[in-house]
Amino acid sequence: MAGEASQGLQFVEPLIFERGAQGRNGVSLDPLEVPEIDPKTSFGALARKSPAALPEVSEPEVVRHFLRLSQQNFSIDSQFYPLGSCTMKHNPKVNEWSARLPGFANLHPLTPQELAQGALELIWRLERALAEVCGMDEVTLQPSAGAQGEITGLMMIRAYHKARGSHRSTVLVPDTAHGTNPASCSANGFKVAPFESSSGGVIDPDKVAQAIDRIGDDFAAIMITNPNTLGLYETALPTIARLAHDRGGLVYGDGANLNAVMGRARPGDAGVDVMQLNLHKTFSTPHGGGGPGSGPVAFKKLLAPFRPVPIVRRSDGGFVLDSDLPQSVGRVRSFLGNFGVMVRAYTYIRELGPDGLKRATDLAVLNANYMAALLRPTWPIAQDRTCMHEAVFSDKNLEAETGLKTLDVAKRLIDHGFHPPTVYFPLVVKGALMIEPTETESKQTMEAFAAALNAILEEAKTHPDELRKAPQLTRIGRLDEARAARKPVLRWRPATD
Ligand SMILES: Cc1ncc(COP(=O)(O)O)c(C=O)c1O
Numbered sequence: 001m002a003g004e005a006s007q008g009l010q011f012v013e014p015l016i017f018e019r020g021a022q023g024r025n026g027v028s029l030d031p032l033e034v035p036e037i038d039p040k041t042s043f044g045a046l047a048r049k050s051p052a053a054l055p056e057v058s059e060p061e062v063v064r065h066f067l068r069l070s071q072q073n074f075s076i077d078s079q080f081y082p083l084g085s086c087t088m089k090h091n092p093k094v095n096e097w098s099a100r101l102p103g104f105a106n107l108h109p110l111t112p113q114e115l116a117q118g119a120l121e122l123i124w125r126l127e128r129a130l131a132e133v134c135g136m137d138e139v140t141l142q143p144s145a146g147a148q149g150e151i152t153g154l155m156m157i158r159a160y161h162k163a164r165g166s167h168r169s170t171v172l173v174p175d176t177a178h179g180t181n182p183a184s185c186s187a188n189g190f191k192v193a194p195f196e197s198s199s200g201g202v203i204d205p206d207k208v209a210q211a212i213d214r215i216g217d218d219f220a221a222i223m224i225t226n227p228n229t230l231g232l233y234e235t236a237l238p239t240i241a242r243l244a245h246d247r248g249g250l251v252y253g254d255g256a257n258l259n260a261v262m263g264r265a266r267p268g269d270a271g272v273d274v275m276q277l278n279l280h281k282t283f284s285t286p287h288g289g290g291g292p293g294s295g296p297v298a299f300k301k302l303l304a305p306f307r308p309v310p311i312v313r314r315s316d317g318g319f320v321l322d323s324d325l326p327q328s329v330g331r332v333r334s335f336l337g338n339f340g341v342m343v344r345a346y347t348y349i350r351e352l353g354p355d356g357l358k359r360a361t362d363l364a365v366l367n368a369n370y371m372a373a374l375l376r377p378t379w380p381i382a383q384d385r386t387c388m389h390e391a392v393f394s395d396k397n398l399e400a401e402t403g404l405k406t407l408d409v410a411k412r413l414i415d416h417g418f419h420p421p422t423v424y425f426p427l428v429v430k431g432a433l434m435i436e437p438t439e440t441e442s443k444q445t446m447e448a449f450a451a452a453l454n455a456i457l458e459e460a461k462t463h464p465d466e467l468r469k470a471p472q473l474t475r476i477g478r479l480d481e482a483r484a485a486r487k488p489v490l491r492w493r494p495a496t497d
Helices: 039-046 059-072 093-099 117-134 146-163 180-187 205-218 237-246 301-306 339-375 396-402 406-415 443-462 464-468 481-486
Strands: 138-140 170-174 191-195 219-225 250-254 274-276 297-299 311-315 318-322 391-393 433-435
Touching: 093 339, 117 138, 117 297, 117 311, 117 318, 117 339, 146 180, 146 219, 146 250, 146 274, 146 297, 146 301, 170 180, 170 205, 180 191, 180 219, 191 205, 205 219, 205 237, 219 237, 237 250, 339 391, 339 433, 339 443, 396 443, 406 433, 406 443, 406 464, 443 464
Parallel strands: 170 191, 170 219, 219 250, 250 274
Antiparallel strands: 138 297, 274 297, 311 318, 391 433
């Protein structure tokens, strides 16, 4: 029967719209207790001319459809997912339990403050915990993603300069920054001044000084991803921060990679004025497929007048929302942010405690260095030195010897049962493979992954077509990625006879 799974046969999962039959449904509703309305009388010209084409399906059809789709997906709960820069670590299930507590999960965002005291207290406590971890004075939890946190922090920098009567508008961004950094600057109306890092993969303070001199009075800030996209710690950060401050600029720190430093080093102590952190990476929350996220912004006192509102404040033993901040950049998100992610992050921090956070950091760094040690003999490493949370390799030998590329290796990894690492990023490395094992993976898993990568290297020499055809064991083979990106078919249309 169309769409039913039969063992051993490939079948294409129909869309939910293509399932079911007219009049079928999966709910039993009580009879209407109020008079039925006539849409035409109530809504006039806005009334639908025909019923919405919604799927008409039974409960088992819905359950099977979505379960099957979920099984076609790669997930951190089923396999190792070393997607560099994304920190796809195991998320402790106790965090899911707390996020689903009815008092949190069912809280309506418009609940009056006096009836939402527990949620406000959690926000207040989480802000303080994150400020402590980052070495900052205050935190706002409003932004819903790392990139939105970047935009918010940059808005605060702009407001800070404006309040001082200056219109500084150029931000220095090194080539090892995450791609969202220059994008956030442009989205904010800042000019981006890119500059090269040193041959060792980190920022050279002399180059920063020269770049600031070139920009002169227009220098607004420097935006640094630390650890950077090569997985390296920016050891000169305090010197760079001093340089920036001496020339009237501020230091923005992209703290999305905080899982490599939390509990061991605090960006605020190194001179960072404002930073975002990605709760959905460092502090748990499964975030494959684009969400949900939370990108809190932590900042020093000098930026406090410009923070988003409302602010959760402690008052008379309770918690209130305060929007009285005349120089604030305003609200950057509806309500107070992605609350479910905050509950998970708070649970994570309370469960691990200060020592647990340090241990998570140590293991993230240890695992990345173990991965580097396993692969270094066979894969060219971008920077042959101790890394932080991720290790970056290049396909340069592979391409020279076999004509195959990083993409072929990535696709073949899927056949070996692993999610590919991030590929072709950072741009400063040719044919990059950026591997982030995270702290939650075992030695055995990492060894199995390294063995698969090495087996693929052998296959590339002996059976290169196996790589060119990969993935071969998935329901859908290799896509034409350019076409999928440029001409995506995202809308279902009913079949026409
Ligand atoms: C270093 C860095 N900065 C910024 C971001 C952007 O975060 P988001 O995807 O939540 O917008 C990421 C995402 O992984 C990141 O790794």
